[in-house]
Amino acid sequence: MGCGLCEVYCTVQHSKSKDIIKAYNKENPRPISRVKLEVHKPVSFAIQCRHCEDALCVTACLSGAMQKDEETGLVTHDTEKCIGCWTCIMVCPYGAIKMDASGKAVSKCDLCAELEVPACVANCPNGALVYKEVKP
Amino acid sequence: MPKYVIVGASAAGIGAVEAIREVDPIGTITVISEEPCPQYSRPMISDLISGKADFEKMKCRDDHFWKKNDVQALTGRTALSLNLSDKYVALDKGDHVNFEKLLVATGGKPFIPKIEGANKNGVFTFTTLSDAESLAAKIEKAKSAVVIGAGLIGVSVTEALVKRGLKVTMVELQDKILSLILDPTASEMVENAIRKAGVTIATGQTIQRVIGKTENDNIVGGAVLTSGEQVQCDLVIIAIGVIPRMELVSGTDVKTNRGILVDKFMRTNVSDVYASGDVAEAYDFVFGENRLLPLWPLAQLEGKVAGYNMAGKKADYLGGTAMSALKYFGVPIISIGIANPKDDAAYESIVKHEPERNLYRKIVLKDNAIVGVTLVNDIERAGILFHLMKNGVNVKKFKQELLSDDFCLATLPRSLRRKLYPGEYK
Numbered sequence: 224m225g226c227g228l229c230e231v232y233c234t235v236q237h238s239k240s241k242d243i244i245k246a247y248n249k250e251n252p253r254p255i256s257r258v259k260l261e262v263h264k265p266v267s268f269a270i271q272c273r274h275c276e277d278a279l280c281v282t283a284c285l286s287g288a289m290q291k292d293e294e295t296g297l298v299t300h301d302t303e304k305c306i307g308c309w310t311c312i313m314v315c316p317y318g319a320i321k322m323d324a325s326g327k328a329v330s331k332c333d334l335c336a337e338l339e340v341p342a343c344v345a346n347c348p349n350g351a352l353v354y355k356e357v358k359p
Numbered sequence: 360m361p362k363y364v365i366v367g368a369s370a371a372g373i374g375a376v377e378a379i380r381e382v383d384p385i386g387t388i389t390v391i392s393e394e395p396c397p398q399y400s401r402p403m404i405s406d407l408i409s410g411k412a413d414f415e416k417m418k419c420r421d422d423h424f425w426k427k428n429d430v431q432a433l434t435g436r437t438a439l440s441l442n443l444s445d446k447y448v449a450l451d452k453g454d455h456v457n458f459e460k461l462l463v464a465t466g467g468k469p470f471i472p473k474i475e476g477a478n479k480n481g482v483f484t485f486t487t488l489s490d491a492e493s494l495a496a497k498i499e500k501a502k503s504a505v506v507i508g509a510g511l512i513g514v515s516v517t518e519a520l521v522k523r524g525l526k527v528t529m530v531e532l533q534d535k536i537l538s539l540i541l542d543p544t545a546s547e548m549v550e551n552a553i554r555k556a557g558v559t560i561a562t563g564q565t566i567q568r569v570i571g572k573t574e575n576d577n578i579v580g581g582a583v584l585t586s587g588e589q590v591q592c593d594l595v596i597i598a599i600g601v602i603p604r605m606e607l608v609s610g611t612d613v614k615t616n617r618g619i620l621v622d623k624f625m626r627t628n629v630s631d632v633y634a635s636g637d638v639a640e641a642y643d644f645v646f647g648e649n650r651l652l653p654l655w656p657l658a659q660l661e662g663k664v665a666g667y668n669m670a671g672k673k674a675d676y677l678g679g680t681a682m683s684a685l686k687y688f689g690v691p692i693i694s695i696g697i698a699n700p701k702d703d704a705a706y707e708s709i710v711k712h713e714p715e716r717n718l719y720r721k722i723v724l725k726d727n728a729i730v731g732v733t734l735v736n737d738i739e740r741a742g743i744l745f746h747l748m749k750n751g752v753n754v755k756k757f758k759q760e761l762l763s764d765d766f767c768l769a770t771l772p773r774s775l776r777r778k779l780y781p782g783e784y785k
């Protein structure tokens with residue numbers, strides 16, 4: 224339905240304060256949402272990193288910041304190593320990688336590593352977002 | 360005897376090691392690299408100059424990479440020649456390594472034009488870590504530099520030198536900078552940003568000769584442009600481009616053109632000999648032919664394909680194309696495929712240019728399929744366009760929407776979305 228709550232909860236989850244008001248009003252730069260609400264009326268859906276099996280962003284990464292975790296299957300991104308060359312943005316077929324708030328590195332969905340269920344899924348009022356593993 | 364031997368341990372070599380180990384956990388792998396330290400990100404050598412990265416940060420794999428993959432890494436060793444009938448690589452210091460499968464991933468070397476005075480102290484090329492370290496050692500005392508070549512490498516080293524406070528003059532033979540990857544409009548947008556940073560850009564020119572300092576003629580003191588104009592400088596950096604390093608295969612049966620010829624499995628014409636990366640001419644799906652495309656992601660992907668095939672898992676290289684992402688001078692740019700279509704009715708360019716927002720989007724179409732994408736300053740949807748391009752999608756029905764600020768996956772017709780992204784977005 225395009226309510227955008229996924230973006231709000233993603234932003235908060237990836238903020239320093241984890242507080243909605245502080246995250247939006249006080250943090251500078253304001254953290255960005257790693258999930259994107261894609262709208263082309265009447266269609267709308269949320270898109271975030273698919274943690275692809277054959278992740279093009281990993282092969283393309285110039286610095287080694289983007290890696291495929293062999294155990295979990297997650298595509299992980301190390302902001303410290305990222306040089307913001309935008310090569311991953313160029314190759315992601317979903318357009319799921321963004322520039323982060325600093326403009327010097329990228330940012331993408333980490334499936335809320337510290338939560339059991341990602342914030343966007345937990346807070347989707349419509350049950351449109353589901354969290355499941357899909358075997359290739 | 361090592362089963363797999365890989366010469367070159369950069370993007371292509373790393374890709375091959377990872378792929379081989381996915382398929383074959385035990386076959387012995389030997390990697391030969393001339394550089395004392397293999398495994399660093401070559402594109403990051405400018406970050407070493409600017410101070411944005413130290414060597415630790417430049418490593419593109421962790422320190423255990425070779426050990427974890429059970430690779431014998433012969434570093435600081437040069438492969439001198441190949442014996443393809445007896446299947447061995449002759450190394451410096453007289454020894455040799457036998458192979459069952461060989462990957463030539465020797466990359467490129469800088470192209471150095473004949474310039475009078477290029478042997479003076481203070482003239483550098485810019486492709487390896489050691490180039491960058493030698494240059495870095497001179498920067499503290501230098502005030503100004505001339506960079507020859509305004510392609511990707513030239514622009515990246517220029518930005519790094521500017522960050523270190525040097526006055527830089529870029530000299531480019533073409534009329535426009537980055538002319539291989541950008542059209543004139545996009546080129547001008549970067550050019551403006553570079554000029555704003557205090558860089559002098561001299562296009563349509565090259566360097567006639569490098570001159571010495573008055574007190575010591577062996578040390579760089581300036582450069583004379585083709586126009587005759589003399590620019591004072593302490594450093595000259597040659598950044599014209601790279602050419603494949605084919606010494607190893609020259610004189611063997613391995614077929615070459617401008618690079619080593621390979622098929623879609625990354626095999627050369629000689630059995631059990633593969634080639635990948637900057638040294639190879641791999642398939643370009645836009646041009647429908649094999650050609651040199653010296654780019655990191657393609658080198659790594661080609662290396663991966665070679666690795667799979669070497670280890671016995673059939674894998675095709677679907678092809679790449681020119682694809683550059685630029686971050687320099689604060690102007691994010693992505694350019695894929697054809698930026699400057701030939702003056703031919705077969706090509707159609709659709710453009711959105713809003714100078715007040717510093718925004719430029721151009722899509723080149725041929726038979727209603729995307730063959731070129733240039734995005735300046737709003738680049739986040741580039742990958743979707745690239746995906747449409749790779750799949751040869753007919754975009755006739757929604758082509759104007761491709762330029763819109765709101766273009767996104769939801770823009771695509773549902774049936775197309777389903778086809779391109781199976782299993783998603785019902």
Ligand SMILES: Cc1cc2nc3c(=O)[nH]c(=O)nc-3n(C[C@H](O)[C@H](O)[C@H](O)COP(=O)(O)OP(=O)(O)OC[C@H]3O[C@@H](n4cnc5c(N)ncnc54)[C@H](O)[C@@H]3O)c2cc1C
Pocket residue numbers: 285308366367368369370371372391392393394401402403404405436437438439464465466467485486487511512515604607635636637638653654655656658683684
């Ligand atoms: C400054 C700079 C910026 C760049 N920026 C980008 C960018 O933004 N995006 C991008 O896509 N690409 C970029 N590139 C290009 C990218 O670095 C190359 O495409 C990539 O490194 C190619 O990898 P490769 O494995 O084919 O070969 P190389 O990286 O060239 O490595 C080949 C290795 O083989 C070794 N070797 C060669 N011959 C022998 C021998 N006989 N014996 C032993 N060892 C040997 C060499 O010493 C070298 O270590 C940049 C390059 C430079 C220099």
